[in-house]
Amino acid sequence: MGIRSWLRQSMVLLAGCCAVWSGAGAQTLSMGVSDGPVSLPIYVAQANGYFEREGLNLSIHSCSSGRDCYKKMADGTVQIATAAELIATLNSFNRQDLAFIATISASSSQIKIVARRSAGIATASQVAGKRVGTVQGSSAAYFLTRWLSSNNPNARDSRLVPLEPGNVVAALQRGDIDAAAIWEPVASHAFAALGSNGLLLENPALYTQQFGLIVSRALIKAQEADLLKLLRGLLQAERFIAEQPEKAEQVLMARLGGTRAQAAAQMREHAYRLGLDVSLAETMDGQARWAIQEVQVQPKPDTLLHVIEPALLRKVAPEAVQLRY
Known part of the structure; x- marks a missing residue:
């Protein structure tokens, strides 16, 4: 599958309807939480009762990815x-009502390239022409395109194989793919499953993923008070992770499994801090240009500044907002 057609399919998968949550007067907020170390502040806040302490009734739904x-x-x-x-x-590009209200974690190394030695891969340049699996329309897919271009001009000729996160490990074990670009903890599971046949390829800091909270502007209008409670609970979790990292490791192990050493390594790869800063705006602006060029979406006259919404975070932690507007 060619990379342009593959990316266009990703946009189709991501195009959501403009459904607005109908329970404006509901007493409960519902949140989809991606499985992984990126979500540790949410795990900690839930485990320690921070949301309840703020008077928030939060319903959590597990997701296999941020896309999900x-x-x-x-x-x-x-x-x-x-x-x-x-x-x-x-x-x-499809909706005008989205708001990114806070980053809760950031990492330049949580997305990894896992390869099979038996596929004839020992270096990054040898991925050229190989079958590489990843999740369409995800940050791993975005990272992969940058990683391929940076390692070998011909690497973009690699055959991209779309997979769901839960299928990556088995696909590598069966030999259906030669390598995969995937996030933690799936990357560690895949590497462990391959044993001596597994290889983690060099992962330069090409992209810092900033993981956070996306809502509709209708929800901000209807339940601003509850969203502020959510942010205050996450701020308490941020302090707990910084002050008691060993206990935070235990929370991560309880949610994701694995060993203490794996949990500690995953935490070291992340900065757990609520914020909205210039680097986020710059990253999203670059992604928009990439999408216009690679996915061939139609550019809009306005900018992505309307997506980043600092008003809520400014009310609970004004120092966490470092934007130019």
């Missing part, structure tokens, strides 16, 4: 999606 969380939000299953900024960027 966004789909649940788009179809009205949940009100809030946890996802990388790329999901907000791509869907801003």
